[in-house]
Amino acid sequence: MRILAIASVLALSFVGQAFAAGGGDTEPKHPEKQQWSWEGPFGTFDRQQLQRGYQVYKEVCAACHGARLLSFRNLAQPGGPEFTAAQAKALAAAVQVPALDDKGESIMRAGTVADRFPSPYPNDKAARAANNNALPPDLSVIVKARAHGIEGEGPDYIYSLITGYSEPPASFTVLEGLYYNEYFAGHQIGMPPPIASDGQVTWPDGNPPATKQQMAKDVVAFLTWAADPHMEARKQLGVKVFIFLVFLSIVLFFAYKRQWKDVDH
Amino acid sequence: MAHGNYSYQPKTAFTKWLDSRLPIIRLMDETMLQFPTPKNLNFWFTFGGILAFMLVVQIVSGIVLAMHYVPHETMAFDSVERIMRDVNYGWLIRYIHSNGASMFFIAVYIHIFRGLYYGSYKAPREVLWLLGIVIYLLMMATGFLGYTLPWGQMSFWGATVITNFFSSIDQIIPGVGSAITQWLWGSFAVDNTTLQRFFSLHYLLPFVIAGVVVLHIWALHIPGNNNPLGIDVKGPADTVPFHPYYTIKDLFALALFVLFFSYFVFFAPNFLGHADNYIPADRLVTPPHIVPEWYYLPLYAILRSVPDKLIGVVLMFGAIVVWAFLPWLDRSHVRSNKFRPMTRQLFYVLVAVIWILGMLGAQTPDGNFEFYFGLVLPISKLLLSQICTIYYFLHFLVITPIVSTMEKPLPVPESIATAVLAKNGAGSPAKANG
Numbered sequence: 001m002r003i004l005a006i007a008s009v010l011a012l013s014f015v016g017q018a019f020a021a022g023g024g025d026t027e028p029k030h031p032e033k034q035q036w037s038w039e040g041p042f043g044t045f046d047r048q049q050l051q052r053g054y055q056v057y058k059e060v061c062a063a064c065h066g067a068r069l070l071s072f073r074n075l076a077q078p079g080g081p082e083f084t085a086a087q088a089k090a091l092a093a094a095v096q097v098p099a100l101d102d103k104g105e106s107i108m109r110a111g112t113v114a115d116r117f118p119s120p121y122p123n124d125k126a127a128r129a130a131n132n133n134a135l136p137p138d139l140s141v142i143v144k145a146r147a148h149g150i151e152g153e154g155p156d157y158i159y160s161l162i163t164g165y166s167e168p169p170a171s172f173t174v175l176e177g178l179y180y181n182e183y184f185a186g187h188q189i190g191m192p193p194p195i196a197s198d199g200q201v202t203w204p205d206g207n208p209p210a211t212k213q214q215m216a217k218d219v220v221a222f223l224t225w226a227a228d229p230h231m232e233a234r235k236q237l238g239v240k241v242f243i244f245l246v247f248l249s250i251v252l253f254f255a256y257k258r259q260w261k262d263v264d265h
Numbered sequence: 266m267a268h269g270n271y272s273y274q275p276k277t278a279f280t281k282w283l284d285s286r287l288p289i290i291r292l293m294d295e296t297m298l299q300f301p302t303p304k305n306l307n308f309w310f311t312f313g314g315i316l317a318f319m320l321v322v323q324i325v326s327g328i329v330l331a332m333h334y335v336p337h338e339t340m341a342f343d344s345v346e347r348i349m350r351d352v353n354y355g356w357l358i359r360y361i362h363s364n365g366a367s368m369f370f371i372a373v374y375i376h377i378f379r380g381l382y383y384g385s386y387k388a389p390r391e392v393l394w395l396l397g398i399v400i401y402l403l404m405m406a407t408g409f410l411g412y413t414l415p416w417g418q419m420s421f422w423g424a425t426v427i428t429n430f431f432s433s434i435d436q437i438i439p440g441v442g443s444a445i446t447q448w449l450w451g452s453f454a455v456d457n458t459t460l461q462r463f464f465s466l467h468y469l470l471p472f473v474i475a476g477v478v479v480l481h482i483w484a485l486h487i488p489g490n491n492n493p494l495g496i497d498v499k500g501p502a503d504t505v506p507f508h509p510y511y512t513i514k515d516l517f518a519l520a521l522f523v524l525f526f527s528y529f530v531f532f533a534p535n536f537l538g539h540a541d542n543y544i545p546a547d548r549l550v551t552p553p554h555i556v557p558e559w560y561y562l563p564l565y566a567i568l569r570s571v572p573d574k575l576i577g578v579v580l581m582f583g584a585i586v587v588w589a590f591l592p593w594l595d596r597s598h599v600r601s602n603k604f605r606p607m608t609r610q611l612f613y614v615l616v617a618v619i620w621i622l623g624m625l626g627a628q629t630p631d632g633n634f635e636f637y638f639g640l641v642l643p644i645s646k647l648l649l650s651q652i653c654t655i656y657y658f659l660h661f662l663v664i665t666p667i668v669s670t671m672e673k674p675l676p677v678p679e680s681i682a683t684a685v686l687a688k689n690g691a692g693s694p695a696k697a698n699g
Binding site (some may be wrong): 041068069074137140141144145146147148154185227228229230233234235237238239241242245246248249252253255256259260263264265 | 304305343349350357360505513514516517521523524527528532534535540541543544682686
């Protein structure tokens with residue numbers, strides 16, 4: 001009964017949503033498949049891309065989203081953006097984190113590499129209050145949380161979503177404070193287009209200006225690493241384990257054949 | 266034991282001394298080394314050994330995970346992520362454990378259907394079969410409890426749906442179902458108390474499984490192995506000692522199985538899970554589509570096929586309990602489906618029906634049945650799941666007793682040795698398995 005109740009409530013809410021939106025199909029559009037450097041058993045991350053992605057995350061996403069499972073030290077660890085230890089330290093020192101002084105008074109101090117990424121809001125209620133009652137999700141594992149399929153469509157989904165804003169069809173009425181996005185379930189999302197224009201982020205050292213697609217791809221790469229920071233080590237160990245097991249299987253196969261060769265069976 | 270002529274002779278002074286006090290080496294020697302095993306077992310018979318291996322993998326990896334996991338509603342999700350981020354090789358241990366559960370179920374389903382095909386449930390192995398069903402039920406409980414521990418959205422809502430099964434008893438005696446449900450939760454909703462007791466029980470049950478596995482193996486060693494021909498062992502010409510013949514065969518099969526397992530652990534570690542379980546549990550947000558782990562999907566489809574919750578729950582548990590009656594529902598004196606042409610066809614029909622139920626369990630309950638390749642069949646999911654559920658029970662309760670009585674089995678060979686000689690004499694000299 002409960003399952004039916006849940007199902008009917010959901011069905012009704014979809015119906016209600018469809019009516020509120022003036023009818024029409026609001027099934028999310030399938031994400032566009034992209035080419036990513038980390039796909040396949042030998043895939044690795046592009047360090048420069050992860051570093052650029054971190055910059056996009058910090059300058060764009062972090063205004064509303066946290067990534068509470070990440071620490072600044074992760075930025076320097078192998079298999080990630082691999083900032084130098086000094087760079088990670090400087091990135092950490094650029095943020096202020098709450099702490100207690102020797103007298104037990106609340107103060108703000110400069111961050112260290114051991115600190116987690118700061119969250120933009122003190123709590124979920126404050127986050128909702130500042131965002132038209134929509135809660136910007138924590139981005140630490142967002143790619144895994146949106147992943148389906150063998151490799152996971154999480155990266156494709158995030159890329160399609162942040163580049164997928166468009167004008168709604170004439171029959172579709174977007175509610176106040178929401179934005180039209182075909183890749184989002186219900187086609188209405190509380191997040192304003194995060195990457196609005198080319199050159200929104202300025203790369204260091206006079207690199208060519210950032211395009212919207214590049215910024216989107218780079219931040220997706222960063223979030224993919226953030227969700228699974230040991231992916232490179234996992235795949236590299238996997239290849240070795242595979243080679244070993246194939247060899248072992250062959251040896252065991254011949255041992256098995258030899259053992260049984262004089263037995264009719 | 267059935268057909269054993271064992272010859273363990275303790276050689277050293279110590280083993281002689283021990284043998285007269287605790288003959289444990291004798292036991293090991295007789296059950297694991299000399300144990301006479303039919304020489305015609307094929308590779309479907311290697312899954313028992315694979316299952317024993319998987320139980321050890323799950324217990325060992327689970328014990329290590331428990332050293333780092335925090336069973337608290339505000340910390341469980343982050344502690345699992347911490348294991349994967351900050352514990353040395355924690356990602357490996359956690360992915361072995363989470364994918365290991367799926368591998369365990371793949372192996373157990375092959376093991377069960379092998380037993381069904383070759384009539385391993387029939388006399389004199391009924392107790393062996395019943396113990397297997399007990400192990401399967403314990404595995405179901407353990408898998409469900411384990412899935413709640415990361416405290417993601419599917420953990421939380423899965424736990425809510427499953428524990429609410431018991432509230433259906435309210436339909437018989439008002440109040441009793443709710444009381445049982447609250448007793449299971451230890452609270453008025455699925456919350457921290459529930460998580461802590463689920464962790465405790467998830468740690469306990471694998472050791473109960475290990476205990477029942479010992480009984481299962483004991484019950485195996487009394488009549489000895491069944492075999493693809495389904496006939497009794499007539500003498501030493503029919504058997505080989507377990508070691509080294511089956512130790513090496515099982516090891517080879519195990520290596521291939523671990524290779525398959527490794528693919529998921531290293532290259533698709535989240536494929537068998539649900540993406541929503543990487544969203545922390547939120548009691549205010551119901552996921553649009555609550556699905557259990559894949560190994561419960563056929564049962565979930567049976568549950569949803571009935572609009573009445575109590576009947577749905579009864580049918581779902583009944584779908585497993587009915588397997589316990591199989592040794593007596595099957596009236597045939599022939600075990601193996603090799604010699605039972607009609608039963609063999611019905612076996613494949615049953616497998617197909619269970620597969621379709623599994624597909625139905627994975628789909629949203631409304632609309633028409635989505636077959637493969639984006640093909641939508643012109644039959645509603647509800648109707649199809651009702652047809653499959655009815656067929657499922659008919660197979661066991663009606664078709665099996667009737668067909669097993671009426672069917673004329675093919676001639677059964679006199680012994681394993683003569684069958685093997687006939688096959689190898691008539692066919693090519695290459696000694697294929699089976």
